Amino acid sequence: MATKTIFEKSISGRKGYTLPQCEIDNNISEIFPNGLLRKDPPRLPEVSELDAVRHYIEISDKNHFIEKGFYPLGSCTMKYNPKINDIVNVLTGFTDIHPMQPEDTIQGALQVMYELQNELAEISGMAAVSLQPVAGAHGEFTGVNIIYNYHKNKGQHRTKIIMPDSSHGTNPATSAVHGFEVVELKSNKEGKVDIQALKEVLDNDVAGFMLTNPNTLGVFETDVKEIADLIHSVDGLMYMDGANLNAMLGYIRPGDMGFDIVHFNMHKTFSTPHGGGGPGGGGIGVSEKLVEYLPVPIVKKKDDIYYLDYDARYSIGKVHSYFGNFLVMVRAYIYLKMLGDKGLKSVAENAVINSNYLMVKLLSEYPVPYKKNIMHEFVACGEKFKEYGVKTLDIAKRLLDYGFHAPTIYFPLIVHEALMIEPTETESKETLDNFAEVMLKIAQEAKENPELLKEAPQNTPVTRLDETNAIRNLDISRNLRRKK
Amino acid sequence: MPFISNTDEQRKQMLEEIGVASFEELLKGIPEDLIITKPLNLDKPLSEFEVTKKVNELAAKNTNTSEMVSFLGAGIYDHFIPAAVNYVIGRPEFYSAYTPYQAEVSQGTLQFIYEYQTLICELTGMYASNASMYDGATACAEALLLALRHNKNKKVLISSLVHPHYKQVIETYINPLEPEIVYIPHNNGRIDIEKFKQEMTADVSAVLIPSPNFLGVIENIEAIEPIIHENKKALFIVSTDPLSLMLFNPPGKYNVDVVVGEGQVLGSSQNLGGPLFGFFAVTQKLIRKMPGRIVGATVDTNGQKGYVLTLQAREQHIRRDKATSNICTNESLCTLAATVYMVLMGKQGLREVAEQSTIKAHYLYDKICKIDGFEAANSGPFFKEFAVKPPIAPAEIISKMKDKGYFAGVDISKYGYENQLLIAVTEKRTRQELDAFVDELEKLVK
Numbered sequence: 001m002a003t004k005t006i007f008e009k010s011i012s013g014r015k016g017y018t019l020p021q022c023e024i025d026n027n028i029s030e031i032f033p034n035g036l037l038r039k040d041p042p043r044l045p046e047v048s049e050l051d052a053v054r055h056y057i058e059i060s061d062k063n064h065f066i067e068k069g070f071y072p073l074g075s076c077t078m079k080y081n082p083k084i085n086d087i088v089n090v091l092t093g094f095t096d097i098h099p100m101q102p103e104d105t106i107q108g109a110l111q112v113m114y115e116l117q118n119e120l121a122e123i124s125g126m127a128a129v130s131l132q133p134v135a136g137a138h139g140e141f142t143g144v145n146i147i148y149n150y151h152k153n154k155g156q157h158r159t160k161i162i163m164p165d166s167s168h169g170t171n172p173a174t175s176a177v178h179g180f181e182v183v184e185l186k187s188n189k190e191g192k193v194d195i196q197a198l199k200e201v202l203d204n205d206v207a208g209f210m211l212t213n214p215n216t217l218g219v220f221e222t223d224v225k226e227i228a229d230l231i232h233s234v235d236g237l238m239y240m241d242g243a244n245l246n247a248m249l250g251y252i253r254p255g256d257m258g259f260d261i262v263h264f265n266m267h268k269t270f271s272t273p274h275g276g277g278g279p280g281g282g283g284i285g286v287s288e289k290l291v292e293y294l295p296v297p298i299v300k301k302k303d304d305i306y307y308l309d310y311d312a313r314y315s316i317g318k319v320h321s322y323f324g325n326f327l328v329m330v331r332a333y334i335y336l337k338m339l340g341d342k343g344l345k346s347v348a349e350n351a352v353i354n355s356n357y358l359m360v361k362l363l364s365e366y367p368v369p370y371k372k373n374i375m376h377e378f379v380a381c382g383e384k385f386k387e388y389g390v391k392t393l394d395i396a397k398r399l400l401d402y403g404f405h406a407p408t409i410y411f412p413l414i415v416h417e418a419l420m421i422e423p424t425e426t427e428s429k430e431t432l433d434n435f436a437e438v439m440l441k442i443a444q445e446a447k448e449n450p451e452l453l454k455e456a457p458q459n460t461p462v463t464r465l466d467e468t469n470a471i472r473n474l475d476i477s478r479n480l481r482r483k484k
Numbered sequence: 485m486p487f488i489s490n491t492d493e494q495r496k497q498m499l500e501e502i503g504v505a506s507f508e509e510l511l512k513g514i515p516e517d518l519i520i521t522k523p524l525n526l527d528k529p530l531s532e533f534e535v536t537k538k539v540n541e542l543a544a545k546n547t548n549t550s551e552m553v554s555f556l557g558a559g560i561y562d563h564f565i566p567a568a569v570n571y572v573i574g575r576p577e578f579y580s581a582y583t584p585y586q587a588e589v590s591q592g593t594l595q596f597i598y599e600y601q602t603l604i605c606e607l608t609g610m611y612a613s614n615a616s617m618y619d620g621a622t623a624c625a626e627a628l629l630l631a632l633r634h635n636k637n638k639k640v641l642i643s644s645l646v647h648p649h650y651k652q653v654i655e656t657y658i659n660p661l662e663p664e665i666v667y668i669p670h671n672n673g674r675i676d677i678e679k680f681k682q683e684m685t686a687d688v689s690a691v692l693i694p695s696p697n698f699l700g701v702i703e704n705i706e707a708i709e710p711i712i713h714e715n716k717k718a719l720f721i722v723s724t725d726p727l728s729l730m731l732f733n734p735p736g737k738y739n740v741d742v743v744v745g746e747g748q749v750l751g752s753s754q755n756l757g758g759p760l761f762g763f764f765a766v767t768q769k770l771i772r773k774m775p776g777r778i779v780g781a782t783v784d785t786n787g788q789k790g791y792v793l794t795l796q797a798r799e800q801h802i803r804r805d806k807a808t809s810n811i812c813t814n815e816s817l818c819t820l821a822a823t824v825y826m827v828l829m830g831k832q833g834l835r836e837v838a839e840q841s842t843i844k845a846h847y848l849y850d851k852i853c854k855i856d857g858f859e860a861a862n863s864g865p866f867f868k869e870f871a872v873k874p875p876i877a878p879a880e881i882i883s884k885m886k887d888k889g890y891f892a893g894v895d896i897s898k899y900g901y902e903n904q905l906l907i908a909v910t911e912k913r914t915r916q917e918l919d920a921f922v923d924e925l926e927k928l929v930k
């Protein structure tokens with residue numbers, strides 16, 4: 001059932017708050033010149049606390065979430081996030097501190113940041129880390145900005161960033177906002193960077209190379225060192241999109257592969273719940289030659305005192321008002337303290353085993369075009385179901401009927417009718433078996449009763465939604481004033 | 485191992501089914517010299533009990549603002565948050581969901597975003613809002629990027645009274661497009677309109693004016709707007725505190741093209757400055773140029789109302805290097821907090837928050853300015869924050885007042901406002917606290 005909006009539940013004069021008495025006798029209209037004051041107050045709803053809470057609980061019930069069920073959303077690393085992380089929400093020593101407080105009153109917070117910087121540097125094999133970016137794409141922004149400034153400092157005008165055609169949309173978008181021309185390389189038969197094609201586009205206009213490793217097909221780029229050598233031979237910089245770092249924690253490090261910059265997707269790899277699309281964290285690590293380019297401040301320590309250091313010779317400046325998403329940092333800190341080296345390694349092991357296992361279970365119906373060196377996720381191709389009039393979208397929607405979230409679909413672009421599946425390390429064999437069973441059943445349904453898929457989902461709070469209509473009859477706010 | 489379900493036995497079975505003897509075999513093909521053989525240099529793992537203890541100790545090392553009487557602001561404010569806000573955002577249905585990519589099982593998230601967008605439109609008087617940006621600073625930067633793309637002009641005028649950190653973020657963001665950035669000089673807490681007029685040439689792409697500005701002062705948007713729009717191409721961007729819109733005329737009333745700002749005041753804690761969220765609202769004609777996600781209403785196959793992510797052809801996952809922005813993950817949960825906060829406070833409550841903050845700020849301002857040696861730094865109308873010039877160094881005031889239980893404000897000398905202390909007041913401050921603070925200041929400078 002559709003739920004009314006909160007605006008439709010408003011009753012004039014109803015209140016859902018209390019505030020202390022003002023105790024100061026004054027009037028706004030006496031403080032300000034008349035022209036400034038707003039005469040038509042915003043039409044906010046008027047509801048009781050119960051109305052409000054019930055409304056949001058009612059709509060929340062329509063969401064899928066990780067505690068409810070499997071969430072094999074490829075590239076998104078929907079692992080289960082331990083509840084211990086959430087103590088951060090109730091520790092006022094973390095939530096109720098202001099970024100402009102004197103440093104001696106935030107020593108605990110600075111210690112968390114300092115240790116996390118060091119741990120991430122160790123895990124990634126990079127020389128230094130900034131925690132300031134607040135999402136993966138924000139980390140990319142910071143990294144590509146460093147690439148831009150690195151060349152500019154050397155008096156060079158570099159114009160191109162290279163990346164494979166399997167790259168995530170944020171990679172070309174980030175390059176473009178810096179004015180770089182994006183050169184997309186066609187992937188080779190194994191789904192990896194085509195070295196020959198790379199050599200052909202390599203010249204002194206190249207500012208850098210953006211690579212996800214394992215790449216978005218879940219395939220490890222085994223030639224990564226050769227790629228790095230080639231890029232470095234023209235003084236380009238190697239950027240690693242770290243969205244898939246989960247696959248190699250404790251085993252393989254970006255720094256050792258020759259990357260100059262890597263972003264961490266803190267909300268994927270280091271266990272911050274996604275909150276329906278953020279907040280996340282996108283800290284970056286850099287190699288020795290780029291340390292002086294990091295955004296300021298960085299947390300440092302002297303004589304057991306932690307402090308914010310704004311001294312970086314070539315710093316790109318700032319990318320966030322303050323230090324980044326601090327609460328996300330605390331969650332990562334807790335998580336890493338509980339895992340240690342062995343725990344991290346077991347994350348990678350289980351993520352890779354789970355993904356390979358699920359792939360093998362599904363292969364009979366869902367071919368995987370690139371399956372050599374599969375790591376934490378794989379991309380199946382749903383092309384063959386077209387024969388029955390069934391698209392990957394239909395398979396995804398049918399999965400919802402069975403209580404699973406769908407995989408990522410239609411990405412990466414180089415696999416037709418792509419189904420990108422990432423089980424993560426926290427899921428059990430039983431869950432994977434159940435999911436595989438349902439996937440195989442759906443394949444049968446596609447052949448025998450394709451309408452079931454095309455009309456899916458039916459067991460969800462709403463049936464399939466009309467996206468074209470949403471654009472044609474654009475309704476993106478209640479437009480209470482119908483104002484142009 | 486913590487948080488792993490499978491047993492050794494299960495892993496063995498799974499490896500068998502995959503057809504390999506060990507995990508290491510799955511790594512075959514990866515150059516051996518890339519695989520680390522020794523343990524990483526990390527602390528030895530802690531149990532849940534031990535880590536809880538450690539984290540509690542670290543939190544206790546910080547002095548939180550409720551242990552003090554705080555007048556800290558500069559973009560992050562200590563407003564009251566009703567318990568129901570954190571109750572709702574803590575629900576796993578919201579808390580542990582990904583971006584609403586599968587609309588049919590994400591109606592909760594999609595509907596609240598639609599309501600959030602509506603609330604932002606109501607506050608700002610604008611036509612359309614997106615689902616959020618990272619923070620107020622990046623929202624300003626993205627608004628300027630929008631303008632530079634929109635009209636291809638190269639000159640941007642920015643009020644010199646923009647938050648100094650925002651200035652840094654903006655420069656980092658837009659410098660690669662090689663614009664000409666001109667900072668509009670200020671005078672007595674507001675931009676200097678005459679000097680601004682001189683800079684307002686035909687090649688201006690956008691003008692960014694914060695109001696309230698960094699010093700807390702409200703700008704005369706009504707007077708500024710016609711000067712900007714004499715140039716048909718230039719976009720007028722206003723950055724604002726959403727609470728101030730409960731009292732003052734909204735930018736939408738004055739043909740402002742883009743309204744952005746920091747949303748933390750709407751139901752998020754101070755969090756050492758993050759998570760925050762930026763709001764972003766535009767006129768109808770700029771909708772398709774907007775960065776970030778947008779939720780729209782539609783119908784399902786039964787004609788029932790529902791919500792989807794819409795106008796996605798602006799976004800990176802579809803348009804790649806032609807996208808309006810590179811943003812993907814945003815600050816969704818903070819906008820849920822904002823939505824619930826605005827709904828709970830409602831029309832009256834939110835106004836009362838704004839009024840009380842303002843009345844208390846003006847009360848404190850009047851009293852401080854009467855202390856011997858203290859001077860007002862500016863004279864423009866201000867909202868809930870103001871700058872004063874104390875007779876001794878702001879740093880000294882801050883340090884001495886800290887020992888007396890106050891966070892006295894922000895020393896903005898380091899940002900070029902010589903010898904000035906920036907003081908913010910929210911509805912949480914009582915009259916008694918304000919009076920006691922003034923008494924202590926008096927004693928201090930005597």
Ligand SMILES: Cc1ncc(COP(=O)(O)O)c(C=O)c1O
Nearest residue numbers: 075135136137168170243812813
């Ligand atoms: C491969 C890859 N790169 C980059 C990103 C962008 O990360 P974020 O959404 O945190 O900005 C994502 C996630 O969406 C991703 O999967």
